[in-house]
Amino acid sequence: xxxxxxxxxxxxxxxxxxxxxxxxxxxxxxxxxxxxxxxxxxxxxxxxxxxxxxxxxxxxxxxxxxxxxxxxxxxxxxxxxxxxxxxxxxxxxxxxxxxxxxxxxxxxxxxxxxxxxxxxxxxxxxxxxxxxxxxxxxxxxxxxxxxxxxxxxxxxxxxxxxxxxxxxxxxxxxxxxxxxxxxxxxxxxxxxxxxxxxxxxxxxxxxxxxxxxxxxxxxxxxxxxxxxxxxxxxxxxxxxxxxxxxxxxxxxxxxxxxxxxxxxxxxxxxxxxxxxxxxxxxxxxxxxxxxxx
Numbered sequence: 001x002x003x004x005x006x007x008x009x010x011x012x013x014x015x016x017x018x019x020x021x022x023x024x025x026x027x028x029x030x031x032x033x034x035x036x037x038x039x040x041x042x043x044x045x046x047x048x049x050x051x052x053x054x055x056x057x058x059x060x061x062x063x064x065x066x067x068x069x070x071x072x073x074x075x076x077x078x079x080x081x082x083x084x085x086x087x088x089x090x091x092x093x094x095x096x097x098x099x100x101x102x103x104x105x106x107x108x109x110x111x112x113x114x115x116x117x118x119x120x121x122x123x124x125x126x127x128x129x130x131x132x133x134x135x136x137x138x139x140x141x142x143x144x145x146x147x148x149x150x151x152x153x154x155x156x157x158x159x160x161x162x163x164x165x166x167x168x169x170x171x172x173x174x175x176x177x178x179x180x181x182x183x184x185x186x187x188x189x190x191x192x193x194x195x196x197x198x199x200x201x202x203x204x205x206x207x208x209x210x211x212x213x214x215x216x217x218x219x220x221x222x223x224x225x226x227x228x229x230x231x232x233x234x235x236x237x238x239x240x241x242x243x244x245x246x247x248x249x250x251x252x253x254x255x256x257x258x259x260x261x262x263x264x265x266x267x268x269x270x271x272x273x274x275x276x277x278x279x280x281x282x283x284x285x286x287x288x289x290x291x292x293x
Contacts, residue, residue, distance in 0.1 A: 003041045006087070007032055013081055019170055021146075031074040034058075043082060048092040051075055055096075072096060106243040106273070107234040111251075114139060114244055116230045118180070127209070129192035131222045133184040134206055134214075137163070138223070138238055140177035142245035142263050145216045145238040152203035156185060167264035175262055246274045 007029060014025045038054045039045050055075070058068055079093035109117065118136060123129055138148060147165045155164040161182060162174045189205075198211030206214040220237045227233045227240075234240065242263070249259050260271040
């Protein structure tokens, strides 16, 4: 097989069959090209020894553990695909050990900071209405920024106070939200969104100033700008509001399975990091407040 053809076929597989995000597909193809460079462009020499040599070279070059973990996962996916296509007589990726990435605890807002971030500013312009609505919805639901940007007007169920979200792997879930988010959404949809609507707007719930569907970069700028106004708040993006929502739910007594469902995590292990966040916050409060700490 020609190298370019192999890479192109693997890319189509990742996009169409695995339904991976464009960002993940780009990262995987970069890794595969690096591996093929190590092999001189020929997959015939791809065995467990070559995989280990490639990863050892990455480690010696100072690559981060998270990068090594991703490249290990990519190598396994690639060798399994090549074996299924008959390009390799066996799958050497099955013999490859796991490289686990470190899982640092995410920065989160405390509940006082979250309240300050969501304090309603004087609202008169469409931008202020939109920004308040998307901030309320991000914190109320803990959705990913990509999920927020993909929301359509009909995805909001005002009778049940839930939004319909299409998450990773095109898995659909319903996520509840509260009255503050509903009020902000109604204000935006009734008084703000119609002023920005254009032919290109389609059914998009949140719009940019030119009338198109809002993009993740705009949402990040909105979040950063609002957080900068709150004294002591960590500088973080939309994912920080997702972390904060999950942490505050657990601190308020929600069970881990419910939070997993709300966030759309495939594995409970992913959700468990928020229990560690809550424990660390408890320890910090203890150290600060207890006279015998």
